[in-house]
Amino acid sequence: MPTDDHPILKRMKDHASMHSAGRDQVYERASVEMALLSPEQRLGYLEHVSGLIAADEGSLRERSQLVALRRHLQDTDEKLRLAGR
Numbered sequence: 001m002p003t004d005d006h007p008i009l010k011r012m013k014d015h016a017s018m019h020s021a022g023r024d025q026v027y028e029r030a031s032v033e034m035a036l037l038s039p040e041q042r043l044g045y046l047e048h049v050s051g052l053i054a055a056d057e058g059s060l061r062e063r064s065q066l067v068a069l070r071r072h073l074q075d076t077d078e079k080l081r082l083a084g085r
Contacts, residue, residue, distance in 0.1 A: 006062040008052060009069070027069055031076040039085070042077045049073060 005013070005023065012026050013019055021029075034042055049070045056063050 004062075006056075006058060006065045009065055023065060023068070027072040030069060031072050034073050034076050035080060035085075039077075039081065042073075042080070046070065046073055046077060 004010075005026075009023065009026055012030065013021055016026075016029055018026060018029065034045060037045065049066065053063065053066045053070060056066060
């Protein structure tokens, strides 16, 4: 059973120099970076991730990683909107 991360998560790790980080750390980093965006930019980012999920033809494990990423980002966006940001 493969335990590799989705290629998108691998690129995120490479971009952030987080090669040994776990998935939760990658999700948290993406959430923190998303918090720096405006509400319109966050919406665009969420739509982009949703599009990646829709177009993904990877394994169920890889697809679930993208869904988990989107869930973390949606939670961050919701908290920021409730805070008036």
